Amino acid sequence: MTRTPLRPLARILAARRAGENPDAIERANLAARHEADRDEQRQRAEGRLLVLGIVFLCAFFMVGMKMSVLAASDPAEPRALASGAQIVAARADITDRNGRILATNLTTHSLYAQPPQMIDPERSAHELAAIFPDLDADKLVKLFTGKRKFIWIKRRISPEQQQAVFDIGDPGLLFGPREMRLYPNGHLAAHILGGAGFGREGVTSAELIGVAGIERAMDETLSDPGRGDVPLRLSLDLTVQAAVERVLAGGMRLMNAKGAAAILMDAQNGEILAMASLPDFDPNDRPRPLVKGDPAESPLFNRAVQGVYELGSTFKVFAAAQAIEERLVSRSTWIDTKGPLTWGRHRIHDLYDHGPALTVEDVIVESSNIGTARIAMMIGPERQQDFLGRLGLFSPTQVELIEAPGAKPLLPKTWSEIHAMTISYGHGMSASPLHLATAYASLLNGGHEVKPTLLIQEAPVRGRQVVSENTSQQMREFLRQVVQRGTATLAEVPGYRVAGKTGTADKPKPQGGYYEDKVIATFAGVFPADDPRYVLVVTLDEPVETSGSEPRRTAGWTAVPVAAEVIRRAAPLLGLAPGVEPSAVEGVTLARN
Structure with missing residues (x-):
């Protein structure tokens, strides 16, 4: 923008010849300049307000969309994000040749303690020892009253054990979700399946890994998230x-x-x-x-x-x-x-x-x-x-x-x-x-x-x-x-x-x-x-x-x-029907299945 001089020489000389006050010209030009500056600042402020209004409108729109999505989705417990790599617990099922389950996953829980949040550590220790006979009450008391802030108690518990621990009523005893590997047929095909256990563990999840047998040999395939719900189909016939x-x-x-x-x-x-x-x-x-x-x-x-x-x-x-x-x-x-x-x-x-x-x-x-x-x-x-x-x-x-x-x-x-x-x-x-x-x-x-x-x-x-x-x-x-x-x-x-x-x-x-x-x-x-x-x-x-x-x-x-x-x-x-052995006797024929 071209700025007008406050005391233009031509007008000043003309005003002096006409007997006018040259300072009036300067005051008038100064007032005009201030008016132009005010108009420019007002336009700039109006533009900023418009942009800010658009930003707020978009933000409210996004919040509304997110609230709509949350309202339409199933409720879920919020979980804190870990700084490390995500632990993938999903593992494909294993079936026999006819689709009968040999290995699958079962949702269960782990049990851990946060001693600073415990109300009565000594009572809780003795109650836990009664629920889990392999635990030592005196050792638990020492752990619960020590300086540690986190203690694993059991990495896998049954629903009945979970309820019994819940009935203790101590807020420092907490549960973490787990998926465990289940072999519904027990000993059947044990050496082929081998077994699976926990790899990397966190409070909210644990990684399932194969430790022997086909679970270990095909671990990468069974743990592949890309398989979805496709089981590993073996040549075995369960019957x-x-x-x-x-x-x-x-x-x-x-x-x-x-x-x-x-x-x-x-x-x-x-x-x-x-x-x-x-x-x-x-x-x-x-x-x-x-x-x-x-x-x-x-x-x-x-x-x-x-x-x-x-x-x-x-x-x-x-x-x-x-x-x-x-x-x-x-x-x-x-x-x-x-x-x-x-x-x-x-x-x-x-x-x-x-x-x-x-x-x-x-x-x-x-x-x-x-x-x-x-x-x-x-x-x-x-x-x-x-x-x-x-x-x-x-x-x-x-x-x-x-x-x-x-x-x-x-x-x-x-x-x-x-x-x-x-x-x-x-x-x-x-x-x-x-x-x-x-x-x-x-x-x-x-x-x-x-x-x-x-x-x-x-x-x-x-x-x-x-x-x-x-x-x-x-x-x-x-x-x-x-x-x-x-x-x-x-x-x-x-x-x-x-x-x-x-x-x-x-x-x-x-x-x-x-x-x-x-x-x-x-x-x-x-x-x-x-x-x-x-x-x-x-x-x-x-x-x-x-x-x-x-x-x-x-x-x-x-x-x-x-x-x-x-x-x-x-x-x-196997579907083999008994047959008649080939014979040299006339009139006897071989019947094959």
Whole structure:
């Protein structure tokens, strides 16, 4: 804005010539200038008031909108924001293949104390000790009367306990919301589920984390907020799992065994429908791990996955399969079984005298150590290693359990010819029952490699070819003969055409050598034999069958009857109807389910 001079020279000179007072011009110009300044300030003030009015109007509008939202929403307890990272407590459910709940979350509360707010610490301490017998009243009194301002009392309490604490009436006893992991089936599938516990904790929430089993192995997936309400669906069948565990527990008691394991697997895609290890535990009240001694003595030890054992004669079928696959023998080739077989200072014996020779088929049926060792000598150590490696017997299984990577098979430091001979009949090499089930599935399902899994497979899975279909079929026929006329006759379940192999291995001593009266007894097989759908492995630790005049420990008397009962109970649950065995008699046909 251009400002007018107070005493413009031209007007001053004109006023003097006209005899006027020049000061009047200055006063008039000064008054005009003041008037213009006042107008400008008034306009500026009016603009500011307008802006301020608009701001207040927007603020009132936003407050009104917020009040409307709060009025329309459900009431909730306000919570202070923590400075640290947010604790996410939500965790996805775990279900079986049919959607039945195996693990879920339950809303509960924690209990803590703020001593400065307590009215009668001593009375409250004794009342709490009466509600929770594991608490010491004197220790609580010391804590409540000390200098601490916050004390955890219980990180998880039941609704009944919460009400009892509430009835104490002390304002310094407070509750924090919690979500706990609940396993509604108790001991069922305990080693598979593992368990969960609290990670990071706050007063108002706690993080749920997996501590073992599939809860730990799939922790990231189960804790993913992006999953929403989508549960983790396992391959287990809860009904079959319950039947297997019940039969295994009864068989373990009947055979006086100290431990037992069983695996029921889909022979085509490796899905595990049931896996049991005894003794077990309740994941709702998971016991503490052993800090010293043998881990296998703990109920937390998963014998089906973590236990690596010499599995005895169940390995003999691998030697026969490789020899037939590589055209070294045929099923009718005669093998020298005269004993003992001497190699250096080592002598290999058979449990019974099988005569001077057996066919390859009868070496398996009669379970001849000598015959199997001679087949292994034809194969040689290097080719044997390659074949067993292709069956997955040299590396940990890939099953979705946190314990699986640590269960690596125990192999000899040097794989000499004598090692090849003893390993051919299951001595000198240790593997887990899950390794054995996987190898049997790959060998007997038509020769396609399978990988064990606890997750449901949405699409068909077909692995690489490890043996030909012809070799696989012959091995099924061999193992069917083992059940019909060999060492596993007690495994016969009418209508289900069971095929399998027994294995009895002396149990090694911790300090070296073997016990004379302790064994690991195993049965591994498939059913139905002509169209294998399922693989079953049952292992008993130190079984003794005492119904006869002398104790019997071999798998044919211990593991086999238990396996037969598992099949008898589980097969109908799996939808397998009994069928009629193929027969040479005219007029009799094969009826398949």
